[in-house]
Amino acid sequence: MAVVNKKPGSYAFKIIAYTFCLLLTVLSLFPFVIMIVNATRSSGQIQSHALSLVPGTNLAKNWSILFGRGFNPLAGFKNSLIISVCSTACNVYFSTMTAFALVAYDWKLRKPFFTLIMAVLMIPAQVTSIGFYQFMYKIHWTNSYLPLILPAIAAPTTVFFMRQYMIPSLPMEILQSARIDGAGEFRIFNQIVLPMMKPAMATQAIFSFVMSWNQLFMPQILITRMEKYTMPMMVSLLNGDAYKTEYGSVYLGLFLTIVPILIAYFLLSKYIIEGVALGGVKG
Amino acid sequence: MKTKLKGISYSKYGYLFSIPFIVAFLIFTLYPTIYTATLGFTDCKGVNGPENYHFLDKPFENFKSILENDTFRISLKNTILIWIMNFIPQISIALLLTAWFTSHSNEIRGKGFFKVVFYMPNIITAATVAILFHTLFNYPIGPVNDFLESTGLRESPYYFFTSKTACRIIVAFIQFWTWYGNTMIVLISGVLGISPDIYEAAEIDGANGVQTFFRITIPNLKTVLLYTLITSLVGGLNMFDIPFLFLNGGPDRATTTTSVFIYNQAFAGSYLYNKAAAASMIMWVIIALCSAVLFFVMRDKDQIKLEKEIKRAKKEAKLASKGGVNQWQW
Numbered sequence: 001m002a003v004v005n006k007k008p009g010s011y012a013f014k015i016i017a018y019t020f021c022l023l024l025t026v027l028s029l030f031p032f033v034i035m036i037v038n039a040t041r042s043s044g045q046i047q048s049h050a051l052s053l054v055p056g057t058n059l060a061k062n063w064s065i066l067f068g069r070g071f072n073p074l075a076g077f078k079n080s081l082i083i084s085v086c087s088t089a090c091n092v093y094f095s096t097m098t099a100f101a102l103v104a105y106d107w108k109l110r111k112p113f114f115t116l117i118m119a120v121l122m123i124p125a126q127v128t129s130i131g132f133y134q135f136m137y138k139i140h141w142t143n144s145y146l147p148l149i150l151p152a153i154a155a156p157t158t159v160f161f162m163r164q165y166m167i168p169s170l171p172m173e174i175l176q177s178a179r180i181d182g183a184g185e186f187r188i189f190n191q192i193v194l195p196m197m198k199p200a201m202a203t204q205a206i207f208s209f210v211m212s213w214n215q216l217f218m219p220q221i222l223i224t225r226m227e228k229y230t231m232p233m234m235v236s237l238l239n240g241d242a243y244k245t246e247y248g249s250v251y252l253g254l255f256l257t258i259v260p261i262l263i264a265y266f267l268l269s270k271y272i273i274e275g276v277a278l279g280g281v282k283g
Numbered sequence: 284m285k286t287k288l289k290g291i292s293y294s295k296y297g298y299l300f301s302i303p304f305i306v307a308f309l310i311f312t313l314y315p316t317i318y319t320a321t322l323g324f325t326d327c328k329g330v331n332g333p334e335n336y337h338f339l340d341k342p343f344e345n346f347k348s349i350l351e352n353d354t355f356r357i358s359l360k361n362t363i364l365i366w367i368m369n370f371i372p373q374i375s376i377a378l379l380l381t382a383w384f385t386s387h388s389n390e391i392r393g394k395g396f397f398k399v400v401f402y403m404p405n406i407i408t409a410a411t412v413a414i415l416f417h418t419l420f421n422y423p424i425g426p427v428n429d430f431l432e433s434t435g436l437r438e439s440p441y442y443f444f445t446s447k448t449a450c451r452i453i454v455a456f457i458q459f460w461t462w463y464g465n466t467m468i469v470l471i472s473g474v475l476g477i478s479p480d481i482y483e484a485a486e487i488d489g490a491n492g493v494q495t496f497f498r499i500t501i502p503n504l505k506t507v508l509l510y511t512l513i514t515s516l517v518g519g520l521n522m523f524d525i526p527f528l529f530l531n532g533g534p535d536r537a538t539t540t541t542s543v544f545i546y547n548q549a550f551a552g553s554y555l556y557n558k559a560a561a562a563s564m565i566m567w568v569i570i571a572l573c574s575a576v577l578f579f580v581m582r583d584k585d586q587i588k589l590e591k592e593i594k595r596a597k598k599e600a601k602l603a604s605k606g607g608v609n610q611w612q613w
Contacts, residue, residue, distance in 0.1 A: 010389055017383050017391055024376075025400050027460070031415055034426050050421075050429040098304040105297030113301060118581075120312065122514070122574030126521050126542060127567040130549055130560040131318030132311070134327075153307035185296045214408045216524045217542070221550050232410035236528055239414055250418055257411045265406050269399045276402065276465060277472035 039252035046247040058248055066249040066256075069242040073256040075227060076234035083145050083219075083230060084212040087152035091208040092201050094153045099162035100193055104175060114163075121156045126217055133221050143225050148218055158204045161278070165200040203275040206268055213261065231257050316567070322560035329554050336557070345561035355562060357536050358544040361451070365526075365540065366519030368455035369462070374511065377466040382496045384467075385474045387482060389492070398471075401464030409461065413528035416457055420444070444530060447537035454538045457525050462518075466511055473507030474500055506580060513577040517570050541566055 033053070038046055041056030101107075102114055125132070136147045170193065178188045194201075216232040223229065237243075238253045265272065323345050327336035339345070349355050380401070384394050391397075404412065419426050420443045428440035443449045477500070485495050501508075523542035526532055532539035532547070539547075541562065549559035 013389055014391075017389070021380075021383075021391070021393075021397050024380075025397065028400050028404055028464075031419060034419065035415055038426075047424050049433075050424050051426040051433070094303045094307070097300050101297045101300035105293055105300075107294040107297030110297060118578055119574070120308075122517050122577060123312075123567070123570060124517065124521050125312070126523065127563045127570060128312070128315040128319045130322055130545070130556055130563050131320075132315035133549070134322065134556065135315055135318055147311075150307060151311035154304045154312060159304065185293070185299075189300070210406055214410070216410050216527075217546070221546070232408050232524070235408065235410040235414055239417065239528065247418070247424075250414075254411050254415050254418070258407050261407060265403060269402075272406065273398050273402060273468060276468045277475075 035251050035255055038248060039255050041248050043245055043247050050247075056248075059252070062246070062248040062252045065246050066243075066253050070226075071234065071237050071243075071253050073231070073234060073253065076229055076231040076257070077260070079145075079228060080213055080231040083148050084209050086145070086149040087212045088205050088208045090149060091152040091155045091158055092205050095155050095158035095204070096162050096194065096197055096201060097189065098159045099166050100189055102159070102163050103166045103170060104172070104193075117156045117159055121160060125151065129217065129221060136222060142222050143228055144222075145228075147222055148212075148215075152208065152212070155208070158208065161204055162197065162200055166197065170196060203271055203278070206264075206272055207275060210261065210264075319560045319563050319567075322557055323564050325557050327556045327560075328558075345557050346565065349558055349561045349565060352558075354536060354539065355541070355544055358532075358539045358541045361536070361538060362520060362522060362540040362542075365451055365455045365458065365522065365538070366516065368452065369458035369519070370512075370515055373459045373463045373466055373515070374508075377463050377470055380467045381470040381474055382492075382500065384471055385500075386492055387486070398464070398468060401467060403464070404461045405465045407461075409524035410528050412457060412461060413525045416453060417529050420453060445534055447534060450530060450534060450538050454526050454529055457529070458519070458522065462515065466515070469511055470504065470507060473504050477503045509580055510577065513573050517573050520566060520570055520573075 034051065037053060037055050038050070039062060040059045041052065042058040042061065045052075045056055045058070098117075102110060132147070133142075136142050136144075141147050174192060175188055178192055183191070214232060219230045219233055223233065235254065235257050238250050243250050243253070322336075324342045325336040325338050380397075383389070383391055384397075420428075422428060422442040422444060423440040425440075427443075428437075431437040432440060441449075443453065481499055481503070482495065485499055490498065521542055522540045523546065526538040526540050527543050527546065530538055532543045545559045545562050545566070547553070548555045548562065
């Protein structure tokens, strides 16, 4: 009985569920589809019909207009890449080191230190930005990338994640046998612990990179020289007067700013989703 | 204790390996925090602000003036309003999708694909997303207006950017759009952490999908839900990129969030660092309170229980040994 009753209900459920999921899929992808299609159309075409799924033939012209008026995605790309790569390296390396200190050694202040990390986990850098800016201004670090890179050394979220990962997967016997073989503690960390932590480090590296690449607030207050603009800062130029009626170029510019992220996402989406599921904390 | 028994003490390496973190934390987090707090009590403003400033005679003047500031109040109201408008649909849809994607009786195909697509907006640069939506809702010619006109929903294009309500809804929608996939994935992993035995028992008892969801999934998901709520709230209180680039807080301050307010006070021409610092510290206190709640909820309960047990056992052992002695004396 129950099985017979279940059939039609389950059909209805499936239709509703798939329709809803497809709707959300359209919602997620459609803005990007419009962006890509309009990047290839001329301003005139967009003016008469802004919504179209047929690509135009104006890509080359949009490209030349875009690059002719101050928008330089290549410079933004280079600057963002420098910042993101360096800060990701700092973040992952030193967080693993801190987690190692918390897991492998028994020291007096270990517990209070971990409590401190947990306590500052949620406090975002943004609310202390005024003091941070004034401090950087005093030591002449504005318009430098150092204040965007070095704070990554103390990343509570990554430390927390690495510790959770390290506790079950780092056998203390290995450390002991390495010690017997005469390896120093620093060498043990670099040559034994780091390779073992690779999967967790990769996941954290992706998130750290994306967060650093996407951040706007800190670069916006610290960097004023145009040639040092990061990619998200470049984007705001597209909202300016230079591109007021060049609709196609604006779409193309927007597209160029997210190409690297889109490629990385589709290559690494499996790991990214897994990483979020493992407890990615919102930024 | 343990290390001493082995003859060599390794505990100094614990300190040694924590040095980089601690140094960076002291310089880039703790010092700026204290500095911000201090600036809130001074008259530091203007282009020469960083060099010359003095403490105010009435120490809480900046805080008072910020709390009485009309724009600050509006921005706090906007921040909370936009956060609520984004969070309610976000958590509802995330929960619905979680229920579907973890359902045992009705397997949905293509879960992996849907997860990847729903999460995608979250990873795209928020700055780009803000400008993209600004372009999509443009007046008089933009894809949304084109859609409204060509489907006959409206005769003339609608000027979204002059309507306070429309702009708040758009900003809230962008927030929802970028975060629901993330919330869904966190919730799904929370559900997968619930013991399958409970679900099996429910199935044997003849519970249907809806009953299972409300009686088993939701109660077991409480901690994860609270975690989502607070992380989202803290993120929402810091909302900057989207309202800042979408319409720079406009129209008529309708999408000015507290972060945009702080930025405008300090960096957009007025250089009122002291006022901005005071506003920052007010936000800092609010966020610290939120994360204190989270810290309290997320602490390792099993660990605490275990420690209590150990303490109690030790005490009992002590008492027993004392008792033993006493007995002998008796």
